[in-house]
Amino acid sequence: MKKKVVINASPDLKQAAKRNKREPIIFIRDNLVVPSKLSLIAKDKKYFIRTYGCQANVLDGQTIEGILREVGYEYTDNPMEADLVILNTCAIRENAEDKVFGEIGSLKALKTKNPNAIIGVCGCMTQQPHIVEKIQKTYPQVDLIFGTHNIHHLPQLILESMEKNVRIVEVYSKEGEVIENMPCHRSDKIKAFVNIMYGCDKFCTYCIVPYTRGKQRSRIKEDILKECKALVEEGYQEITLLGQNVNAYGKDLDDGSSFGELLVEVAKLGIPRLRFTTSHPWDFTEEMFKAMGTYPNIMPFIHLPLQSGSDDVLRRMGRRYTSKEYCALVDKLREIIPNVSISTDIIVGFPNETDQDFEDTLNVVRYVKYDSAFTFIYSPRVGTPGAKMEDKTPHEVKQARFKELVKTLAIYEREKAEAYVGKIIPVLVEGTSKKDKNILSGYSDTNKLVNFKGDYTHVGKIVNVKITEATTYYLKGEEVNE
Numbered sequence: 163m164k165k166k167v168v169i170n171a172s173p174d175l176k177q178a179a180k181r182n183k184r185e186p187i188i189f190i191r192d193n194l195v196v197p198s199k200l201s202l203i204a205k206d207k208k209y210f211i212r213t214y215g216c217q218a219n220v221l222d223g224q225t226i227e228g229i230l231r232e233v234g235y236e237y238t239d240n241p242m243e244a245d246l247v248i249l250n251t252c253a254i255r256e257n258a259e260d261k262v263f264g265e266i267g268s269l270k271a272l273k274t275k276n277p278n279a280i281i282g283v284c285g286c287m288t289q290q291p292h293i294v295e296k297i298q299k300t301y302p303q304v305d306l307i308f309g310t311h312n313i314h315h316l317p318q319l320i321l322e323s324m325e326k327n328v329r330i331v332e333v334y335s336k337e338g339e340v341i342e343n344m345p346c347h348r349s350d351k352i353k354a355f356v357n358i359m360y361g362c363d364k365f366c367t368y369c370i371v372p373y374t375r376g377k378q379r380s381r382i383k384e385d386i387l388k389e390c391k392a393l394v395e396e397g398y399q400e401i402t403l404l405g406q407n408v409n410a411y412g413k414d415l416d417d418g419s420s421f422g423e424l425l426v427e428v429a430k431l432g433i434p435r436l437r438f439t440t441s442h443p444w445d446f447t448e449e450m451f452k453a454m455g456t457y458p459n460i461m462p463f464i465h466l467p468l469q470s471g472s473d474d475v476l477r478r479m480g481r482r483y484t485s486k487e488y489c490a491l492v493d494k495l496r497e498i499i500p501n502v503s504i505s506t507d508i509i510v511g512f513p514n515e516t517d518q519d520f521e522d523t524l525n526v527v528r529y530v531k532y533d534s535a536f537t538f539i540y541s542p543r544v545g546t547p548g549a550k551m552e553d554k555t556p557h558e559v560k561q562a563r564f565k566e567l568v569k570t571l572a573i574y575e576r577e578k579a580e581a582y583v584g585k586i587i588p589v590l591v592e593g594t595s596k597k598d599k600n601i602l603s604g605y606s607d608t609n610k611l612v613n614f615k616g617d618y619t620h621v622g623k624i625v626n627v628k629i630t631e632a633t634t635y636y637l638k639g640e641e642v643n644e
């Protein structure tokens with residue numbers, strides 16, 4: 163039987179695109195409200211969650227898990243055994259969305275097995291009206307559709323859907339709230355992500371994120387420091403400060419906070435390793451450079467998305483820097499942190515990218531010689547300015563450029579990896595190989611994956627490793643006592 167639909171709120175891209183600077187950010191500090199009725203129902207029930215997106219989505223997933231555990235659900239890694247399935251989705255490219263539709267399709271079997279199971283879809287995909295419409299029309303097995311701004315309301319949504327036996331849609335397209343005091347379940351006890359801000363105001367013309375995540379909202383410095391301090395006390399070895407554009411932290415607060423200052427204060431808490439992501443090349447400050455050059459626990463690694471090396475494409479992408487400015491920034495980072503490792507994101511095939519534009523990208527790659535890179539073929543996103551641009555470049559040309567780019571990047575990735583052979587580097591040990599517990603695995607300060615022979619009691623510690631070999635995907639080595 164078809165379920166009745168209750169729409170509490172539907173996504174609205176126009177509303178989502180609004181940036182009213184005078185509208186103050188609302189900080190909500192209420193504790194989670196769990197209806198006691200739901201706690202009774204959730205007893206002995208199991209949840210399954212799959213997260214598809216970036217670190218921001220991973221943190222949302224950890225909040226959702228924290229909430230579900232507080233309600234009383236237990237985790238299962240088998241969706242077919244679950245009473246509640248949550249798909250925490252990503253909208254960044256079409257292939258990310260296709261995967262989710264595949265998974266929703268296969269969950270039909272769960273409903274046949276257990277008609278009372280609840281299937282929920284959330285994350286960036288559900289912030290888009292055409293996606294919510296498609297789920298509504300095509301996938302009757304979905305019981306709950308909620309957005310990135312509705313996570314704290316999850317217990318009420320689950321209960322409403324169960325009690326009324328209805329399908330619920332609740333997706334706000336808000337100007338901006340910051341919700342503090344939500345539970346967070348971190349299964350990793352060595353490395354933690356900490357949000358320092360939400361949303362994005364940059365509106366790069368290809369990107370859906372400013373629409374799906376709302377306006378830039380920085381958390382208050384004291385809240386961030388409190389969370390980081392607790393993680394240090396719990397014994398965490400690494401914190402990554404997260405935001406779509408961390409350099410702009412504090413610009414939306416009127417208390418003088420800045421990312422440079424925050425970095426220093428978190429570094430001083432004594433976390434062995436401090437990382438941050440993502441830095442937009444536009445918002446660097448002297449304060450940040452100084453912090454990175456001063457505190458040895460700020461890791462010598464930076465993810466610096468280039469997107470394109472062509473000034474015309476960069477202008478049409480709305481990135482607000484030129485390739486020359488970008489390369490000067492790289493020079494400066496290398497001057498301040500001599501062993502800095504640099505990774506990047508590059509998009510090929512932005513509308514009407516010419517051969518010369520693409521050659522300009524290759525030239526920046528040849529100049530910077532990245533340690534690693536994420537490469538993407540441009541994917542038009544409904545509602546963004548890029549999607550309205552006429553595009554005459556055939557798909558085959560884009561594919562050929564993509565191949566060429568990957569090949570060029572690989573030359574330098576290999577070169578950089580081989581330069582480690584014979585060196586002794588610090589590695590944070592994350593775990594052991596399934597087959598051999600004396601083969602350990604972890605990341606160097608420069609963010610290189612290292613597999614090495616060592617003492618399995620050192621998991622969770624930072625050890626010195628002598629690199630003996632560089633393979634395409636990781637470095638090989640042996641633990642040393644130096």
Ligand code: SAH
Binds near residue numbers: 216255371440469
């Ligand atoms: N805030 C981060 C980016 C988050 S999205 C930043 O500004 O760097 C991660 C990456 O996805 C982007 O850097 C970009 O390279 C890629 N990306 C975003 N939108 C895309 C699109 N429509 N098509 C292809 N790649 C895209």
Ligand code: SF4
Binds near residue numbers: 362364371407
């Ligand atoms: Fe997207 Fe640009 Fe914001 Fe990054 S800075 S999230 S690429 S709009």
Ligand code: F3S
Binds near residue numbers: 219286370371
């Ligand atoms: Fe994807 Fe949303 Fe992150 S679109 S990349 S999950 S902010």
